[in-house]
Amino acid sequence: MHELLILYTFTIFALTTLLIMWRPRGINEAIPAFSGAILLFIGGIVPFGDILQIFKIVSGPSITIISTIAMCIVLESIGVFRWAATNLVKRAKGSGTKLFVHIMVLCFLMTVFFNNDGSILITTPIIIHIISMLNLKPRQKLPYLFAGVFIATSASLPIGVSNIANLIGLKMVGLDLVSYTHFAFVPSMIGLTTLSLLLYLLFKKDIPLKILTFNEHSIKLLEAKQKQEVPVHPLSGIPQTPEPINWPLFRICIFLVILIRGSYFVLPAFGISIEVIAIVGAITLIAIRWFSLKVGVLDVIKKAPWHILIFAFGMYVTVYALNNTGVATFFVGVLGDAMRENLVNASFIAGILISILSNIMNNLPSVMLGTLIITDMGMDLQTLQVAYISIIIGSDIGALLSPMGTLATLLWMFVLRKNGIDISWSKYFKVAVMVIPITLVVTLIALNLWLYLIT
Amino acid sequence: MIVFSVIMVSGLFFYKMLSPSGEEIAVPNDLKGKKKVKFRFNGVNSNA
Numbered sequence: 001m002h003e004l005l006i007l008y009t010f011t012i013f014a015l016t017t018l019l020i021m022w023r024p025r026g027i028n029e030a031i032p033a034f035s036g037a038i039l040l041f042i043g044g045i046v047p048f049g050d051i052l053q054i055f056k057i058v059s060g061p062s063i064t065i066i067s068t069i070a071m072c073i074v075l076e077s078i079g080v081f082r083w084a085a086t087n088l089v090k091r092a093k094g095s096g097t098k099l100f101v102h103i104m105v106l107c108f109l110m111t112v113f114f115n116n117d118g119s120i121l122i123t124t125p126i127i128i129h130i131i132s133m134l135n136l137k138p139r140q141k142l143p144y145l146f147a148g149v150f151i152a153t154s155a156s157l158p159i160g161v162s163n164i165a166n167l168i169g170l171k172m173v174g175l176d177l178v179s180y181t182h183f184a185f186v187p188s189m190i191g192l193t194t195l196s197l198l199l200y201l202l203f204k205k206d207i208p209l210k211i212l213t214f215n216e217h218s219i220k221l222l223e224a225k226q227k228q229e230v231p232v233h234p235l236s237g238i239p240q241t242p243e244p245i246n247w248p249l250f251r252i253c254i255f256l257v258i259l260i261r262g263s264y265f266v267l268p269a270f271g272i273s274i275e276v277i278a279i280v281g282a283i284t285l286i287a288i289r290w291f292s293l294k295v296g297v298l299d300v301i302k303k304a305p306w307h308i309l310i311f312a313f314g315m316y317v318t319v320y321a322l323n324n325t326g327v328a329t330f331f332v333g334v335l336g337d338a339m340r341e342n343l344v345n346a347s348f349i350a351g352i353l354i355s356i357l358s359n360i361m362n363n364l365p366s367v368m369l370g371t372l373i374i375t376d377m378g379m380d381l382q383t384l385q386v387a388y389i390s391i392i393i394g395s396d397i398g399a400l401l402s403p404m405g406t407l408a409t410l411l412w413m414f415v416l417r418k419n420g421i422d423i424s425w426s427k428y429f430k431v432a433v434m435v436i437p438i439t440l441v442v443t444l445i446a447l448n449l450w451l452y453l454i455t
Numbered sequence: 456m457i458v459f460s461v462i463m464v465s466g467l468f469f470y471k472m473l474s475p476s477g478e479e480i481a482v483p484n485d486l487k488g489k490k491k492v493k494f495r496f497n498g499v500n501s502n503a
Contacts, residue, residue, distance in 0.1 A: 083475045091472075102472075109469040112462075159458070181458050254473065258466030265458040 006325045009045050012036050013322050016314075017361045021404050029407070030307035033314030045321040054316045060275045061167035062309040065115055067278035070304045071260070072118045074285045075253055077299060079245040081122055085129040089211070096140075096208035097200075103127060103144050104151045104196055111155035113261055115162045116396075116408045119152040124415045134211050141421070143203035146431050149412040150195060150400055154439075157396040158188040161264055161274065164312055165364045166392050169371035173388040174381060177274065178265055184389050186450045191397060191443030198435040249292045253285055312364070319368040328373045336377050339387065344448050346383045350374060351390035351444045355398020363399040363406050367391055386451060390444060398440045401432050 016036030020029045040046050046054075075081070088106060092099035106126075110119035127148045131141045156163035160170070160180040170180060200207075260281035264274050286297050335353070339346045350370065357366035370391040374384055399405030403413050403425055416423055 080473055084473055087472060087475065105468070106472050109465060109472065112465060113469055159462075178458065185458070250474070251470075254466075254470050258463060258469065261466070262459040262462040265462065266456065 005043065005045060008043055009040065009321050009325050012039050012043075013318050013365075016318050017365065020315075020407075021362060021410060028307050028311075030311035030314065033311045033318065035314070037314040037317035040317060040321040045324055046317055050320060051317065054320060055313055057172070058168060058312040058316050059309065060273065061164050062312045063275040064161070064167060064278040065164045066304055066306065066308055067275070067282040068115050069118050070282040070300050071257055071285050072114045072122065073300050073303050074282075074289055075257065076122070077295065078249055078253060078289060078293070080250060080254060081126065082245065084123075084126045085133065088126075089130060089133065089213075092211060094210055094213040096211045099130070099211060100143055100147060100200065100203075100207050101196075103130070104147050104199075107148050107152040108155040108192065111152050111162045112159060113257055115164075116153050116156040116406070117411060119155070119162075120149065120408045120412050120415070123148050123152055124412055125419070128416070128419050128421065136208065136211075139206050140208050142423075142431070143199070143207045145416065145421070145423070146203070147196075147199050149409060150199060150432075150435070151192065153400055153406055153408045154188075154192060154195060154397050157191065157392060157443075158185045159265075160184065160392070161261075163396065164308065165367040165395050167274075168312070168316070169367060169388060169391070172371055172375055173384050175385055175388065176268060178268070179385075180389065181265065182454075183385065183451070184392070184447070187393075187443055187446035190446040191393070191439055194442045195397070195435060195439040198438060202431065202434050246292055249288065252288060256281065256285055256288070315364055316368055319365045319372070323369065323372045327369065328376050331373045332376050335373075339374075339377060340379055340383065343383060343386050343451060346379065346387045347390040347444050347447055350387040351394040351398060351440065354391045354394030355401065355440060358395055358399035358405045359402045362404060363395040366399070367395045370394075382455070386447070389447065393440065393443050393447065397436065397443055401429070401436045403428050 013036065016032050019027070019032035023029060037046075041048075041051060084106065088099060088102045091102055103123075107119060107123045110123050114122070124145075127144050131144055136144075156166060158181070160166045160177055166180075170176065260277060263277050263281075267277055268274060282300075286300055289295050290297070331353075335349055339349050354363070354366050354370045357369065360366075371388065374387045374391070377384075377387075379387065395406075400409065403409045409428075413423065413428075
């Protein structure tokens with residue numbers, strides 16, 4: 001490729017990534033991603049045939065994530081998350097440590113049953129609501145906020161379906177969700193446990209021993225306050241009116257979400273694709289809500305993140321163009337021999353490389369680039385799949401070292417700022433550097449030990 | 456099927472975390488809320 005074209009591609013890529021993370025005037029991240037893709041197509045860096053192929057690769061995962069968030073919107077609209085804050089405080093029974101654990105469990109489950117971005121959008125306001133209700137000192141708020149974002153983001157690792165970055169490359173390396181989970185679940189859970197313990201040890205002094213407890217009187221007061229101060233949730237867009245919750249609908253909808261999640265691991269064996277299951281799930285939930293409450297589909301259409309498809313497509317075209325300049329060839333030349341040598345090398349090199357790249361240019365393009373690099377390395381299938389899972393470990397855990405590593409962490413900072421909580425990037429880094437590198441290494445070691453046990 | 460079972464069990468925890476604890480829920484007869492719905496929350500009756 002001509003040097004000018006290489007310079008053109010690198011400039012477009014750098015500008016696209018910068019604009020996605022900076023988002024001047026709050027522009028949607030799909031705009032710079034798609035603009036970059038168009039400029040690269042016009043420049044002839046990515047041919048039309050490849051564009052169609054890229055659309056095919058990203059459409060399935062994007063539809064899955066959009067459908068998942070649509071389900072989340074339906075659940076939010078019927079008040080499923082309304083009790084989460086009071087529940088967590090009540091279950092903590094006056095213990096700050098128990099609250100810390102319950103928050104981590106909620107964030108983990110939210111990501112497992114929805115996705116990491118949806119989890120951040122739902123749980124961060126819940127955590128903010130809790131720490132406000134409990135009148136915690138500023139330093140006492142940090143353990144809960146950091147536990148929320150770190151667990152919500154890294155919890156997309158165990159089953160692979162909770163993050164678009166995880167899904168995009170699966171087929172390219174010959175994995176499906178079941179085989180991914182077979183390899184990744186146990187190491188991921190070891191990693192998440194390590195992360196939780198490290199966070200606890202780091203914040204042990206800041207976690208209050210005792211917190212306020214709810215009695216009948218305070219519940220009444222809280223209910224009255226909630227009626228006066230109607231909360232605005234990021235997913236709702238408009239202030240919520242606290243209406244009576246329809247409990248049968250509440251139960252049916254949660255059951256359906258869980259069943260759909262479980263179906264991702266059973267129905268593909270019968271030839272039904274994940275995106276079809278997700279679409280059917282979202283439509284069923286919308287239909288049940290309409291049947292029960294006579295609420296139409298308009299709110300879901302308005303709030304669903306349709307731009308994810310354009311964003312993922314634009315981002316992939318940009319990375320694909322970068323790959324065409326010879327970036328992958330460069331990495332294959334430098335790292336190929338070492339990675340082909342054995343599984344340990346392949347996993348550690350892939351995991352650490354993607355962690356570094358993610359913190360420079362965000363994890364979605366990094367995973368895309370990393371996948372293109374490892375598929376060019378001529379590794380055997382098992383090494384290729386292990387390298388891919390390590391890439392996902394780097395993308396979901398290593399990327400947490402700085403806020404720019406994932407869109408979820410940027411979203412988290414945005415939600416905090418909107419609620420008057422200012423956590424600087426240096427403060428974030430000081431916490432992350434104490435827990436993330438150790439968690440990354442432990443997870444990669446656990447992956448290798450697990451592979452040794454099962455193969 | 457193992458993953459499916461793990462997901463379903465985790466789902467039970469998820470449901471428990473999101474449902475109000477300790478309350479007895481009166482099933483609303485009128486889903487549009489024309490009728491007042493009675494909640495019993497930790498022994499406290501309130502009209503929602």
